[in-house]
């Protein structure tokens with residue numbers, strides 16, 4: 001008899017446990033932009049954690065034991081893919097992750113991804129900075145996976161994603177109009193994160209560094225300065241998560257204004273703000289052309 005009561009008690013207890021833990025659907029993303037996108041979609045229906053602090057360079061991020069634990073306990077892991085999280089993926093090879101993993105770049109047809117520098121072997125991985133990719137592939141892809149895993153909230157996710165997409169479409173239209181006059185211009189960037197972003201505005205980029213935290217040699221720096229002085233470049237852009245010193249040197253040697261972009265949305269509350277801030281920074285860089 002006592003045993004029966006005990007059994008019933010445990011059954012009830014595990015039901016309570018299931019109620020509290022089973023409903024806290026957890027998503028973990030490697031980089032902040034995907035965290036912002038998912039927060040916009042799930043609202044308060046899921047817990048969203050970001051693994052890589054927005055001040056850290058994701059190309060060189062290596063996880064701590066606590067990071068691995070966080071990854072293992074998530075219901076869904078969202079990564080960028082295309083070797084962006086190279087060091088993380090290397091560490092994860094020895095761990096048998098049983099979670100659902102979504103590579104955001106896998107939602108995009110491979111043939112429309114591009115190589116940003118002719119001497120590079122791989123396509124440019126910074127796909128989240130393309131509004132076009134977000135609207136057409138990445139957001140619908142994320143909503144699809146979330147809805148499979150949490151069917152009861154599928155309608156809610158869909159509704160929020162439609163709102164997010166329409167906000168991004170409005171933003172895209174607004175800034176395409178503003179940047180019309182700058183179409184065909186060339187900018188110098190330290191790192192090619194904003195390749196797709198500039199591409200969509202009809203702006204060409206020349207990149208100082210080509211990938212994974214590499215620094216330019218003095219010879220390369222001198223060549224770039226010569227190129228900037230030839231009048232081809234109208235603005236220079238560094239990035240929050242990259243070394244700013246070479247950009248400062250190029251700017252002071254050439255008199256071309258530089259601004260600092262933020263591909264990871266360090267201070268942004270949501271996806272729209274991440275784009276707004278960067279559009280405004282680029283605009284400022286262009287408007288200050290000629291100013292010393």
Ligand SMILES: [Zn+2]
Nearest residue numbers: 059126191193
């Ligand atoms: Zn990068």
